[in-house]
Amino acid sequence: MSQRPSHKPFRPRKTPAQSRSEATVASIVEAAAQVLESEGFDGFNTNAVARRAGVSIGSLYQYFPGKDALTVALIRRESTRFYEDASIALSKRSGKAALEYLIGAAVRQQLQRPMLARLLDIAEGRPALRGEVTKTEMEELVETIVGRASPRHPRPDVASADLLAIVKGMVDAAGERGERDLDDLERRVRAAVFGYLSRSASE
């Protein structure tokens, strides 16, 4: 986990204009995901990622200025994927349906690659990465949906933060336990989410 002091930027070094490098960048990020999944933080090192990606360590540094940049890229990739799926919730008729879709998206995302999701949640919290990884978009999305599902809630911002935490907490734990029954888990998460909302709204 450790990282030398060197304060490096986190942005990829070059915007992949050519599709060749685009593919290389993607393969490196996916390799990072795989290494993280299979080896955990211990074992997540740049050499391993490069090897798994089938590129030289030199090339990796061509595209990422350092290890943290790689982590950030991975977090962003996953966040974006999730966000894109979750955004569909906005098109739902009712607020309830939207929230249900959102829960479904979270459960799906987390249980598809449980280790990866959990590890990234952890990485996201690392002080060194703080500020690089913004959860704002996601929070806004949730807030919008909560506003629709529970319009009279006194503190929609707090509620959406709590909801996110509840979902993450439950789904990470389920993933860690090796649960694979998506539907059952989804039902329980709904119970928590709607239970929380109904009780905290009326306060």
Place this chain on the structure above:
Amino acid sequence: MSQRPSHKPFRPRKTPAQSRSEATVASIVEAAAQVLESEGFDGFNTNAVARRAGVSIGSLYQYFPGKDALTVALIRRESTRFYEDASIALSKRSGKAALEYLIGAAVRQQLQRPMLARLLDIAEGRPALRGEVTKTEMEELVETIVGRASPRHPRPDVASADLLAIVKGMVDAAGERGERDLDDLERRVRAAVFGYLSRSASE
């Protein structure tokens, strides 16, 4: 001439015979807590812990066979403290009161040293430590209390695992955001817990 087999257990190396060493052990564990709190995993190394404890690196290894053993000891210390506080819940009259006490204990514990609690939750999940750190006692306690608070719940084991996850999720997130209002947080956690229970019990 070198290289030993490297059996690396997690048990402390020697049970301190003199009271002098008991103090040393305690100071090392507390130093570990402090380092983890102030530096995070990056920066959590045996040298730093020994320095902070004011003992030589050799002393640290006299009592802990390796870095992980230190982590385990710290986790156990915190778990024990929490468990002891939480056990008081059992003496409460009603199931509801017991559960409320439990929630209060969790919130207090977590917000007292938020980083530490969060980091330890993470460490607990490390595959390398799996099996060394048993959460069973805690789970049993919660299950007992849930059984009392919600006697007709179809799956008390699942419910207590979910509850633990909800509480941890919410409280860790709150800690990370720097929340300091215990009462407010406790109220919201109660909403989630009782909301979850009432909705999932009737299924």
Place this chain on the structure above:
Amino acid sequence: MSQRPSHKPFRPRKTPAQSRSEATVASIVEAAAQVLESEGFDGFNTNAVARRAGVSIGSLYQYFPGKDALTVALIRRESTRFYEDASIALSKRSGKAALEYLIGAAVRQQLQRPMLARLLDIAEGRPALRGEVTKTEMEELVETIVGRASPRHPRPDVASADLLAIVKGMVDAAGERGERDLDDLERRVRAAVFGYLSRSASE
């Protein structure tokens, strides 16, 4: 975050792809030989070897997964050299001539770098290296030659093991004493070898 399983094989880590690294590997092994020769086992450490080789410690570990692997590599280098020289014995006309050549080879090898040879004989016996260093080829060679020199010997396998032991014992001791007269030593070893053979054959 730390502590790997510590699989510590003895095989070199990578087969050098560029010729630059071939040179590095060779220089490390030769440096190991020199350190062992001049400092003995006390003083034989990876830092010293790297320093003597004129490479960084990192480079050493790039090619050898650990100290023992280095020792093994050195043993193999010397064994191979010896075996190659000794194999010439097979082309000799008579069994006697073959055996004499073999003795000469052993004396030469051992007296060229006496400390090194002696130290490697010792290292070879270390339980930690057992199995990594196979003497079988050498033993087979000697057995073949003994079979030719003393065809009616009742137990050629035992005899060749004894012969190897006699030669090593005498030559190591001579080396330790600082003897430098190859011819005299060779004559005495012959006396022991042929003396042993003639007396043990007729049993």
Place this chain on the structure above:
Amino acid sequence: MSQRPSHKPFRPRKTPAQSRSEATVASIVEAAAQVLESEGFDGFNTNAVARRAGVSIGSLYQYFPGKDALTVALIRRESTRFYEDASIALSKRSGKAALEYLIGAAVRQQLQRPMLARLLDIAEGRPALRGEVTKTEMEELVETIVGRASPRHPRPDVASADLLAIVKGMVDAAGERGERDLDDLERRVRAAVFGYLSRSASE
């Protein structure tokens, strides 16, 4: 194996005048023997010896100024035992019988605790111990016996050194292979010894 630079004397710190300390010293030396036998040089450390002896590390240092002194004491104990047994050879009628007794003593000694014997032969050669451990008495004894068994040998000093080397070489190798048949081994050693003598005497 290594030892810090500190140049220490090798003599035991005190001549055990009281039988209590005599017993302690003896138990420490025997513990050293056992540790060496069961763990090899890796694993031969002062703490382990003290533990096995059932004394504190402090006491060990009370009687031995350092690790090397302990090794030296052990070597001397074994040498003395061997020398005492071997001296009986002097009372034999014929030179041949004396030499045969000597061989028997060597085989017995070496095969009783094969690892120990081998390890001590190695330790004896350590430059750091050179001079502390004198083999002269033993060599003189052998020389005397060789003089009687082979009175016309041109170089009895060389011959006795060679003989010692032959015996050690054969018996160590046998011990390492796990041979347990004393009689067979003794026969073969005799073949080597007398074979050597007869061939080298006439030169």
Place this chain on the structure above:
DNA sequence: CATGAATGAGGTTTCATTCAT
């Protein structure tokens, strides 16, 4: 651009030895 050999700071761990109790 790509490669991978090389680097070395920094982390982990051991063990001979000392010294307060």
Place this chain on the structure above:
DNA sequence: GATGAATGAAACCTCATTCAT
């Protein structure tokens, strides 16, 4: 004397990063 807690120099090893080819 005996004890064993404490020490720290020194060994082992990793991995992020650079740079010559």
